[in-house]
Amino acid sequence: MTVAKPVARLESVDFSPPPFDLPRRSALFLDLDGTLAPIMPRPDDVGPDPRRADMLARLREALEDRVAVVSGRALPDLDHILGGGVTAIAAVHGLVRRTADGVIADRAPHAGLEDARRILGELAHCERGLLFEDKGLSVALHYRNAPACAEAVIEAAERLAQATGLVLQLGDMVAELRTPGADKGAAVRAFLREPPFTGAMPVFIGDDLTDEDGFVAAKRLGGFGVLVGEPRPTQARYHLADTDAVARWLEGLCAPLTTPMPSKVRA
Numbered sequence: 001m002t003v004a005k006p007v008a009r010l011e012s013v014d015f016s017p018p019p020f021d022l023p024r025r026s027a028l029f030l031d032l033d034g035t036l037a038p039i040m041p042r043p044d045d046v047g048p049d050p051r052r053a054d055m056l057a058r059l060r061e062a063l064e065d066r067v068a069v070v071s072g073r074a075l076p077d078l079d080h081i082l083g084g085g086v087t088a089i090a091a092v093h094g095l096v097r098r099t100a101d102g103v104i105a106d107r108a109p110h111a112g113l114e115d116a117r118r119i120l121g122e123l124a125h126c127e128r129g130l131l132f133e134d135k136g137l138s139v140a141l142h143y144r145n146a147p148a149c150a151e152a153v154i155e156a157a158e159r160l161a162q163a164t165g166l167v168l169q170l171g172d173m174v175a176e177l178r179t180p181g182a183d184k185g186a187a188v189r190a191f192l193r194e195p196p197f198t199g200a201m202p203v204f205i206g207d208d209l210t211d212e213d214g215f216v217a218a219k220r221l222g223g224f225g226v227l228v229g230e231p232r233p234t235q236a237r238y239h240l241a242d243t244d245a246v247a248r249w250l251e252g253l254c255a256p257l258t259t260p261m262p263s264k265v266r267a
Contacts, residue, residue: 015239018203018226020252026223027066027200028059028253029188029214032073032081034172034207035228038243041145043073043133046081053083055247058254060086065100065196070184072171072210074135075104088197090187093169093210095137095179097187099194109137110179112164120177123156138169138178147173172208185213192221204236205246 030036037046060067068088071078075091075098082089088100096106117134120141124132129146130153133139141157143149150173157175161168166177182190188204191197202223204214215225215235225236228246240246 015227015231017240017245018224018238018249020249022203022253023201025066025200026063027068027192027197027202028063028250029068029070029184029191029202029204029218031206031208031211031214031228032069032071032078035205035243035246036069037081039144039172042131043077043142048081048083050083052247053085055250055254056082056085059250062254066200068100068187068191068197070094070187070204070206070214072135072140072169072176072208077135088191090182090184090191092135092137093178094182094184094187097182097190099191100196106137107179107181110164110166112160112166113137113139113177113179115164116160116166116177119156119160123153135178138166138176140174140176142174144173169210171210183213184211185217188214188217189221205240 033039033046036052040046056067067086068090069078069082069086070090072093073091075089075096078089078091087098087102090097098104117139120139121132124130124141127146127149130149131142133142141153143153153175157168157177160166160177167180169176169178188202192202202218202221204218205226205228206214207228212235218225219235224238226238226240227234227236228240229242231239240249
């Protein structure tokens, strides 16, 4: 069985807000749920938001298009929620990636998804409150509305991962079984090898355990991560309390950035 286990830093962390004076050649990598949009009872409850779309458009202008969304959601879902306003997207935790010039790279679904889809779907029908989500390259069972089922859901997902060879990705009140392959950190590294991200300082903003891979990649490439939500052991350097705090910080970045790059960033 393969389990995605991001490495978390255990020592004390500077949980102050991130600075506004970023280098001019910075790049933003943004999670969606819990970061750009509040966590909702059902994934389908999150929809387009004109204010968010306007902010992202201004960020792209200020950062010369160096803005990407890196999320566990499927690509069509992200395009719907973002109103098509962001081209550079890594979906399904990095398994699907669309470059800034619109080229999509993905991989074939793992054969074990057929069994996982059937079994998790049956579990969702057996317990009110469980929500099944099919992303094509992964399947997930959300237990946010049925927290008493957490142990049973995780145990079932662990058995399926062991039996099928799928990767078990545990997140915020969700167990996900996905096709082996890239994670959010790999997506960040791939973007930084391509225009317009090449040579930029990466800043990754996210709330979930799945975002730790993005924090690690950003730190190793000369940037930093920003944890959103309740403080916890993390690889992020800074902290924002909630999605409202994220929105206020991003609004502050919409003015053109003029600070010079402090050092060369490896990609």
